[in-house]
Amino acid sequence: MGADKTVTESTVMGEVVELLPSAGVRVKLENDEIVMAHAAGATKANFLRLRPGDRVRVELSPRDKTRGRIVELLKG
Numbered sequence: 001m002g003a004d005k006t007v008t009e010s011t012v013m014g015e016v017v018e019l020l021p022s023a024g025v026r027v028k029l030e031n032d033e034i035v036m037a038h039a040a041g042a043t044k045a046n047f048l049r050l051r052p053g054d055r056v057r058v059e060l061s062p063r064d065k066t067r068g069r070i071v072e073l074l075k076g
Contacts (some may be wrong), residue, residue, distance in 0.1 A: 010062075013074070016054045017038055025070065027058055035060065040069040048073055 010047045017034065018026040037058050039048050050056070050073070057072040 011071070012058055012060065014056055014058050016050050016052050018052060025055060027068070027070070029058065032058045033066075035066050035068050037068045037070050038060065040071045062071060 012029050012031075014027040014029040014035070014037075016025055017028045020026060020036075023038055025037045025039075027035050028030070029035060035058065037056075040051070040059070048070070055074040056070045057074060058068040059071050060068040
């Protein structure tokens with residue numbers, strides 16, 4: 001009936017490099033890859049303000065490893 005959610009996302013740390021239009025963000029991951037990301041639902045609802053240089057936790061898409069969503073803004 002419904003699609004099974006057996007695929008798990010990988011969560012990695014990164015740093016915001018660039019803010020893009022339509023709430024998009026370019027993030028440089030710890031392994032020096034650059035991915036496109038957006039704020040996840042809970043972070044968007046809490047009016048998360050991102051700036052270049054911020055450390056974030058990103059959940060990568062299981063289908064496209066160049067896209068992800070920001071799930072947490074890290075302190076420090």
